[in-house]
Amino acid sequence: MASPGGRRRAQLIGVAAGVFFGAVLALVSATTAYPEGPWWVSALIGAFAGTGFGVAAGFAVPRQERLLWEVAGADLSRPQFRQAARASLSGRVPEDPRLRQAATRVAVYRLAQHRRPRTSTIVILGAGLGLGLTGSLLSGLTGYPLTLIAAGFLVLSLAWTLYEPVRLRRAILRLHEEP
Structure with missing residues (x-):
């Protein structure tokens, strides 16, 4: 079962996480690990690590969301699923007994x-x-x-x-x- 419209969004979240991870790694690499080295080495490290992380997250995030959706129940709409998922972390009790x-x-x-x-x-x-x-x-x-x-x-x-x-x-x- 796939969440309606959720796979593409979840993959975009994975790619964005990869870009962020790569940028942070390039910055840390340029400032601490290789401060005297050429800038492009740090950029390559960030690009390769970010790409790998983004690809892995791009597959893992939709899978995890699909599993959570199956556990929550197939009859929920996207807003209801999101509310139930948030309530599962915070403990804020929704009014609806189904949620x-x-x-x-x-x-x-x-x-x-x-x-x-x-x-x-x-x-x-x-x-x-x-x-x-x-x-x-x-x-x-x-x-x-x-x-x-x-x-x-x-x-x-x-x-x-x-x-x-x-x-x-x-x-x-x-x-x-x-x-």
């Missing part, structure tokens, strides 16, 4: 998907953070700023990995309450 049930199903699905790789994700992020901080300390904290940026990204990713199930459980509890 409340759809939001609960989507939240339970998201929680199940989040639990699957949780342990390995925590181990990988923790190991990366440990290695990044060790590298930063060994280089004198100012020798290579890219390691501090990577460490900050890993801290945010680890915090999200630990907090997201808590947020989803709270949303499910609010969605199960009577209005």
Whole structure:
């Protein structure tokens, strides 16, 4: 089942994410990794990485949206699906009982998907953070700023990995309450 008009929009979101990722990577590469190198090397790094990321996201975003749409229910319109998907993350209870049930199903699905790789994700992020901080300390904290940026990204990713199930459980509890 495909969401009406959603595949093209989701692919455009994937391409836009790839362009953004490539631009940020080119900027970081030009300012930290290769500051003395030619600008076109950083631009090529950003272009190739952004293209790869955009292609991957262009396939992953529509697939994820299609799966969420199937979990929510095929009888929902696009605005109803979006409202149910937002309610599944925030826990704001929709007035319509059909939307409340759809939001609960989507939240339970998201929680199940989040639990699957949780342990390995925590181990990988923790190991990366440990290695990044060790590298930063060994280089004198100012020798290579890219390691501090990577460490900050890993801290945010680890915090999200630990907090997201808590947020989803709270949303499910609010969605199960009577209005």
